[in-house]
Amino acid sequence: MWHLAGLAEAPQLLPARIQMAFTLGIHIILVPFGVAFPAIALLANRRALRSGDEEALTLAQRWSKAMAVLFAVGAVTGTVLSFEMGLLWPGLMGRFGDVFGLPFAVEGIFFFTEAIFIAIYIYGWKRLSPRLHLWSGVPIVLAGVGGSAAVIAANAWMNTPRGFGLASDGSVVDVHPMEAFFTPAFGYEFAHMLLAAYMIAGFMVASVYAVGMLRGRRDRYHRLGFLIPFVVAALATPLQIVVGDIAARAIYRDQPIKFAAQELVTRTSTHVPETLGGLLVGGEVRYGLRIPSFASLLAGLSPETKITGLDTVPPAERPPANVVHLSFDVMVTMGFLLLGLVAWLALAWWRRRDLPRSRWFLRAASIAGLASIVALEAGWVVTEVGRQPWIVYRVMPVGDAVTASPGIWGSFAVIMSVYLGLAVAAVVVLRRMAAGWRDGESGDSRVPYGPRSDDGFGEHADGAEPSR
Amino acid sequence: MTLADGVAVVVWLGVTLYVVFGGADFGTGLWDLLAGGTERGERPRELIDHAIGPVWEANHVWLIFCLVALWTGFPRAFAAVMSTLYVPLSIAVLGIVLRGAGFAFRKATRETVARRAFGAVFAVSSIVTPFFLGSALGGIASGRVPAGRPGNLVTSWMNPTSVFVGVLAVAICSYLAAVFLTIDARRLHQPDLERYFLRRASVAALLAGAVAIAGLFVLREDAPRLYRGLTGKALPLVAISLACGAGALFLLAKGARTGTRLLAVGAVATMVWAWGFAQFPYLLPETLTVAGGAAVAPTLRAVLVVFAIAVLVVGPSLALLFALDQRSRLDAV
Numbered sequence: 014m015w016h017l018a019g020l021a022e023a024p025q026l027l028p029a030r031i032q033m034a035f036t037l038g039i040h041i042i043l044v045p046f047g048v049a050f051p052a053i054a055l056l057a058n059r060r061a062l063r064s065g066d067e068e069a070l071t072l073a074q075r076w077s078k079a080m081a082v083l084f085a086v087g088a089v090t091g092t093v094l095s096f097e098m099g100l101l102w103p104g105l106m107g108r109f110g111d112v113f114g115l116p117f118a119v120e121g122i123f124f125f126t127e128a129i130f131i132a133i134y135i136y137g138w139k140r141l142s143p144r145l146h147l148w149s150g151v152p153i154v155l156a157g158v159g160g161s162a163a164v165i166a167a168n169a170w171m172n173t174p175r176g177f178g179l180a181s182d183g184s185v186v187d188v189h190p191m192e193a194f195f196t197p198a199f200g201y202e203f204a205h206m207l208l209a210a211y212m213i214a215g216f217m218v219a220s221v222y223a224v225g226m227l228r229g230r231r232d233r234y235h236r237l238g239f240l241i242p243f244v245v246a247a248l249a250t251p252l253q254i255v256v257g258d259i260a261a262r263a264i265y266r267d268q269p270i271k272f273a274a275q276e277l278v279t280r281t282s283t284h285v286p287e288t289l290g291g292l293l294v295g296g297e298v299r300y301g302l303r304i305p306s307f308a309s310l311l312a313g314l315s316p317e318t319k320i321t322g323l324d325t326v327p328p329a330e331r332p333p334a335n336v337v338h339l340s341f342d343v344m345v346t347m348g349f350l351l352l353g354l355v356a357w358l359a360l361a362w363w364r365r366r367d368l369p370r371s372r373w374f375l376r377a378a379s380i381a382g383l384a385s386i387v388a389l390e391a392g393w394v395v396t397e398v399g400r401q402p403w404i405v406y407r408v409m410p411v412g413d414a415v416t417a418s419p420g421i422w423g424s425f426a427v428i429m430s431v432y433l434g435l436a437v438a439a440v441v442v443l444r445r446m447a448a449g450w451r452d453g454e455s456g457d458s459r460v461p462y463g464p465r466s467d468d469g470f471g472e473h474a475d476g477a478e479p480s481r
Numbered sequence: 482m483t484l485a486d487g488v489a490v491v492v493w494l495g496v497t498l499y500v501v502f503g504g505a506d507f508g509t510g511l512w513d514l515l516a517g518g519t520e521r522g523e524r525p526r527e528l529i530d531h532a533i534g535p536v537w538e539a540n541h542v543w544l545i546f547c548l549v550a551l552w553t554g555f556p557r558a559f560a561a562v563m564s565t566l567y568v569p570l571s572i573a574v575l576g577i578v579l580r581g582a583g584f585a586f587r588k589a590t591r592e593t594v595a596r597r598a599f600g601a602v603f604a605v606s607s608i609v610t611p612f613f614l615g616s617a618l619g620g621i622a623s624g625r626v627p628a629g630r631p632g633n634l635v636t637s638w639m640n641p642t643s644v645f646v647g648v649l650a651v652a653i654c655s656y657l658a659a660v661f662l663t664i665d666a667r668r669l670h671q672p673d674l675e676r677y678f679l680r681r682a683s684v685a686a687l688l689a690g691a692v693a694i695a696g697l698f699v700l701r702e703d704a705p706r707l708y709r710g711l712t713g714k715a716l717p718l719v720a721i722s723l724a725c726g727a728g729a730l731f732l733l734a735k736g737a738r739t740g741t742r743l744l745a746v747g748a749v750a751t752m753v754w755a756w757g758f759a760q761f762p763y764l765l766p767e768t769l770t771v772a773g774g775a776a777v778a779p780t781l782r783a784v785l786v787v788f789a790i791a792v793l794v795v796g797p798s799l800a801l802l803f804a805l806d807q808r809s810r811l812d813a814v
Contacts (some may be wrong), residue, residue: 107560
């Protein structure tokens with residue numbers, strides 16, 4: 014077991030964590046658009062082929078272009094992350110790179126495959142037979158699933174490290190890469206993230222069309238643009254709640270201290286109440302709504318279930334419980350609100366085969382995308398902050414992993430301003446594409462990245478004559 | 482060849498691919514910067530836009546590949562490089578982000594002033610990034626990145642070898658970019674642009690060659706071990722690189738005949754391998770060897786298996802994309 018002496022003495026720790034949290038927090042928003050958005054575009058494409066639906070075809074074509082732009086932004090933020098693994102956490106990579114580095118290599122294959130097939134898919138609109146073209150999109154979806162599985166495998170290893178031993182001098186011995194890949198946390202973390210990606214991509218894309226409908230664009234194109242992604246997210250939402258429940262029980266088993274922080278359990282006991290809201294003040298739970306024995310019931314399906322308390326480890330080994338607990342509550346709240354929204358649509362559809370008549374439905378749907386992102390970020394805070402002070406659970410504290418280089422506050426300030434610029438750029442590009450589509454142009458000319466859909470040169474967006 | 486050597490070769494393949502493809506990508510920034518005022522530079526800039534638009538940021542995949550293979554296969558070397566060379570590598574990362582943002586923003590805006598500003602960000606970061614990546618490599622090559630203890634945070638990248646490799650990196654990028662853009666201009670039937678970049682490719686070829694040869698004198702003083710390697714066991718590769726470079730220059734003088742691009746790439750790739758061979762068996766001269774810094778055998782085997790799968794999966798996919806691209810070119814003619 015490692016001692017936590019390193020914690021207090023590393024002035025780089027705080028800025029390094031903030032920088033990592035910030036850059037990962039941005040990247041994780043882009044992930045669903047690489048993982049799940051392609052599947053949604055393919056559904057529209059398939060519908061277009063099956064029933065000759067022109068609007069679905071237009072949607073699929075436009076979505077594939079937006080997808081390419083977001084994928085390019087994600088590639089840049091992903092490159093930054095792979096540098097940061099070393100720049101910020103050389104202690105982690107130097108000691109354990111050979112144990113848990115492999116998932117990243119596997120992810121690399123999926124990422125590359127995905128990039129190639131996104132290019133093929135966009136090229137293919139005009140050059141492949143419609144059926145072959147649809148099939149050329151399938152590897153994008155599969156690579157998205159595989160890529161997220163690989164990255165989650167690395168994160169799961171940090172939560173439930175396996176596949177290696179430690180010699181008496183602390184050196185890593187007896188490495189089994191496969192065992193390090195498929196750790197206990199892998200299954201539920203992966204399912205949870207994959208469903209989250211489908212929820213976010215679905216709700217976000219649907220949000221765009223909900224706003225359009227609120228502004229009076231209530232044509233079939235907008236209805237379809239709303240319904241296809243919304244239904245995908247709607248199918249994922251109840252599943253996500255089930256998986257979340259399974260994951261919580263698994264965390265109770267695999268990472269008891271994280272579970273204790275999540276549920277604000279200070280002392281080990283049975284009949285632990287579930288606290289909704291509430292804060293830990295001076296070691297006691299204050300405020301909030303307590304449901305008797307419910308935490309025990311959730312953890313072990315019986316009120317007799319004993320839950321390990323935070324007091325079983327020294328204070329230096331406890332995560333900041335309030336942050337973990339409130340993030341958990343935010344995530345769950347968002348999940349159930351979204352489930353309510355899904356139920357609203359299901360009810361209206363069952364009764365009248367139509368969207369709910371109330372404008373409040375569209376208003377709620379137009380912020381559903383943001384709500385799903387809030388849930389994602391909150392859930393990620395639970396996973397990461399809940400593991401603290403460990404970077405590798407009960408093996409290596411973050412203080413031992415952090416770089417010794419000075420000046421991280423500076424690099425963080427610069428990175429943050431650059432990312433803001435990048436975010437603005439991405440939004441501006443997407444909005445211009447959308448504005449162009451509304452004006453009836455194809456929108457190709459304004460897509461900065463992504464394969465050309467045609468090899469024309471010298472043809473300006475603003476209509477200048479070709480110069481050949 | 483041991484497992485560790487195999488993984489080192491895989492890492493070096495990644496470096497080579499990044500230097501060639503990423504380099505050609507970065508190099509366009511210099512030509513964008515030097516293209517002149519808004520009107521005069523419009524057509525060259527349009528060709529540059531046209532050439533890198535489809536490549537997006539996908540070429541960074543090679544860089545990510547190198548990082549991942551390094552941290553999995555040689556974790557201690559990775560940690561040492563990232564700790565000691567924190568400053569130049571941070572600047573390089575920033576350059577990568579700014580370059581992408583500048584390019585995207587320029588394309589998305591219409592106002593001339595804003596387009597100029599974003600174009601400048603794109604162009605300058607396209608030069609800054611390879612310079613600092615090169616200076617980091619120079620720090621490694623000249624033995625300033627020790628394993629197991631922190632190296633000097635400043636002199637590890639502010640030294641004669643780093644400056645030389647940084648400048649060489651920029652020169653190589655510009656050279657590759659000019660050659661690639663010449664061929665692109667021809668494919669798109671733009672004879673004026675073809676002549677434009679042909680001239681620049683020839684000048685860049687001479688400059689890159691001159692920098693490379695001048696640099697040998699820097700290495701003799703500042704990185705004698707590498708110099709001995711380059712003039713000793715790696716000499717055949719250096720000679721092939723020079724021959725390819727001279728051949729490319731000859732073809733450029735003849736109007737960039739078939740094979741120019743291949744020879745240019747060959748000159749650069751063999752130079753990268755000459756360095757690798759000269760530095761072998763050291764990962765970090767002279768504190769960590771390939772064998773000494775390697776991960777455990779199961780991990781090394783897994784890296785090689787993953788690499789083999791990558792070749793099998795990515796290879797045919799790329800071939801398919803290339804075939805479609807060729808077909809589209811046929812359509813356009």
